[in-house]
Amino acid sequence: MSDRSAPRLTRLLEAVLEVGTDLDLRGTLQHVVDGAAELTGASWAELAIADPARDGLAEIRTPGRGGAPxxxxxxxxxxxxxxxxxxxxxxxxxxxxxxxxxxxxxxVRVLATQAGIAIGNARLYETARRRERWIEGAAAVTNALLTEESAGDALTTVAERARLLADATAGVILQPTAEGGMEIVTASTPEDPDGIVGATIAPGSPVLEQLLGGEPVYVTDSATDPRMTTYVRHRFGPSMMLPLRANGRLIGTLALPRRRGDRPYTAVEGLLATQFASQAALALVLADARRGRERLAVYEDRDRIARDLHDLVVQRLFATGMMLESTQRRPGADDVRDVLDRAVDELRSTVREVRTTILALRQPPAGPPTGLRGRVLRETASAAARLGFPPSTHFTGAVDTRVPDRVGDRLLAALRQALSDTAGRPDVTRVEVVVDASAASPDGREGVRLTVFDGGGRAAGGDGGDVAGTTFTWWAPL
Structure with missing residues (x-):
């Protein structure tokens, strides 16, 4: 072996060892490029990836030395x-x-052979790490869903965890609409969430047909793909839309869009996200069943309370009233008779109120809110995540029957904007939303009025009054 060959062999062994010590794929490839340049004395080296979408990498380079082209x-x-x-x-x-x-x-060929082995190992390691993160994420979601208080919280949990696991710009949940389309009901994003909730996919959309068939949809660029029809599509680039199916029924869709220009999802990421969506759908169904059982227990307890009130309280009140009435008929002072009259009247009023309470307790459970009232409640519930507290919401008049859909859509758009502006203001500690379907204009026209008031807490060091708030008012004719 020549004196010149010995140093080269030493450098080759060192380069091979460097390549095999890093389990991170990008780090492994950088070692390959740097090692090849060092072995040959090249001033410029590049590793061009044959399938960039496979690992989310396009090329790895060693910069040219001395700023040469x-x-x-x-x-x-x-x-x-x-x-x-x-x-x-x-x-x-x-x-x-x-x-x-x-x-x-x-x-370089020896180094390339070792690089192929190291790349395979790095891929296996990265896949194992990703699979572990998705499995842990799915387990955390299942645990959270089985302890959350409301369906809205459960959907937000799924969207938020999936967004973080997929390194997406947003995590979005869509649910079927009565018209046969799909509507975004929850959006988790650290950037601009305004206007995302409420966006719809029209019935008959090719994307919707795929999702209804239980097939995931992968999109390279949401802004330019003709299948994407929502008005927020221009914000996003690569995306995947995963059906949330349980017991053969589509209960919703999980969408995970990335920013425009970000790398597309790999096949491995798509597979892991699909598995996550399947488990999340099952967890959502189980969580809903748990809430149903809890509601049933509440109603059973209410029925027991109603029986106790009827069998014990009402009967005792009635018996007491009978005794007082019999006392009234006995000869005695007039002032005592007046006191007894008032006592009997109070007992009769109490009996009526208790019976009213019993009837209310025995009413069957009400279904989820629908119509404009339900949509307003959903908007305010969604805003609670940004505000840090739930807004107080009130309705006046027959909101669901008097307000047509076209006016209701405009009212919801105004409400979203008002709540978004409120969330951006500091020191807001309470928000009141009022929808009045009996509001008339100064000229007597019937209409609907939306009022959104936001205020702060008590003024610091002042007279104990509230911090000044802002009132937003919107009105439309019916």
Missing amino acids: EPAPRLRVPIHVGDEEFGELRLAGRSGDGPFTAEDEQS
Whole structure:
């Protein structure tokens, strides 16, 4: 072995060891590129990835030395991972000794062979890590869903956890509408959530047909894909839409869009997200069943209370009233008779109130709110996450029957804007929303009025009054 070969072999062994010590895929590839440049004395090296979507990587480079322009590649060596061509190692600008030699190429091929093994190991490690994170995330979601108080909280939990696991810009939950389309009911995003909730997919959309068939939808660019029809599509780039199915029924869709220009989802990410969506759908159904059982227990307890009130309290009150009435008929002072009259009247009033309470307790459980009233409540519940507290919501008049859909849609848009503006103001500690379907204009026209008032807490160091608030008012004719 020549004196010149010994240092080269040493450098090759060092490069091979460097390549095999990093389990991070990007770090492994950077070691390959840097090692090839060091072995051959190349001033420029690049690893071009054959399938960028496979691992979410396009190319890895060593910058040209001395700020020289990027030269044309003079040495090309492919890298294989098993039977797959992973990419091509390209080198140029060899300094000092002229063009690349056969010995240079042989050294790079040895390094490329080791790189193929290291890339395979790094892929396996990365896949295992991702799978572990998704499994842990699904378990955390299941645990949270089985302890959450409301259906809205459960959907928000799924959207938020999926967004973090997928490294997405937003986590969005859509649910079927009465018209046969789908509507965004929950959106988790650290950026601009305004206007996302309430966006709809029209009935008959190709995307909707796929989802109804239980198939996930993968989109390279939401802004330009003709299948995407929501008015918020221009905000996003790569996306995947995953059906939430349980017991053969589509209960919703989980959408995970990324920013425009971000890398598309890989096949492994799609598979893990699909598995997460399946488990989340089952957890949502179980959580809903748990809430149903809890509601049933509450109503059973209410029925027991009603029976106790009827069997014990009402009967005792009635018996007491009978005794007082019999006392009235006895001869005695008039002032005592007046006191007894008032006592009898009070007892009769109490009996009526208790009976009214018993009837209310025995009413069957009401279904979820529907119509404009339900949509307003859903908007205020969604705003609670941004405000940090739930707004107080009141209705006057026949909101669901008097307000037509077209006016209701405009009212909801105004409400979203008002709540968004409120969430952006500091020191807001309470919000009151009033929808009045009996409001008339100064000229006597019938209409509906929306009022959103926001206020702060007590003024610091002042007279104990409230911090001044802001009132938003919107009116439309019916």
